[in-house]
Amino acid sequence: MGLEAKRHMDSGALVPDEVVVGIVEERLAAADCVNGFILDGFPRTVAQADALSVMLRKSGKEIEHVILFDVDTSVLLERIVGRRMCRKCGRGYHVCFDPPLEAGKCDECGGELYQREDDQESTMRKRLEVYEAQTAPLKAYYSTGGLLRSVDALGAIQDVYGEIQKIVGRD
Ligand SMILES: Nc1ncnc2c1ncn2[C@@H]1O[C@H](COP(=O)(O)OP(=O)(O)O)[C@@H](O)[C@H]1O
Ligand SMILES: [Zn+2]
Structure with a gap:
């Protein structure tokens, strides 16, 4: 991933639409998306949603479901601030809800667990503001x-x- 994208992510801001749209478009062209796919965290702006709609129209596909995961802000903060990731294999943990057997160490591979830059509480608050301003309008959309x-x-x-x-x- 580009350093520029990382800079935006670490500050809690969104990565520019054209960067994200390019990544998604390339990924959706892969063979494993022929029979369908799930998008998690995309689209996040109205411009991205418009771009997605153009992409899908071109490939003769359409959106079947849009799912909103509804959570109180306080619970969201608790989940995000306690989240830890393994440096080696990427597995996710939560310090209270899904702790590793040994603090700070991955059960799978023994790798070191760390907290993502954008999971710190101050950055998280910025991400929530960005969500309200740029992503919440997609509910109406x-x-x-x-x-x-x-x-x-x-x-x-x-x-x-x-x-x-x-x-x-699928139940
Ligand atoms: N659709 C998107 N548009 C722009 N930036 C995005 C998008 N999806 C992810 N990002 C960037 O990546 C960061 C982390 O993504 P996020 O989906 O919040 O991670 P997670 O789902 O692991 O909590 C976001 O804060 C943002 O900077
Ligand atoms: Zn690991």
């Missing part, structure tokens, strides 16, 4: 087409998973 579905994401992982299965019809 996708409600209009009747695509938006909301999942109560305060529950346990298994419950949230069950809700998603109901929506995508």
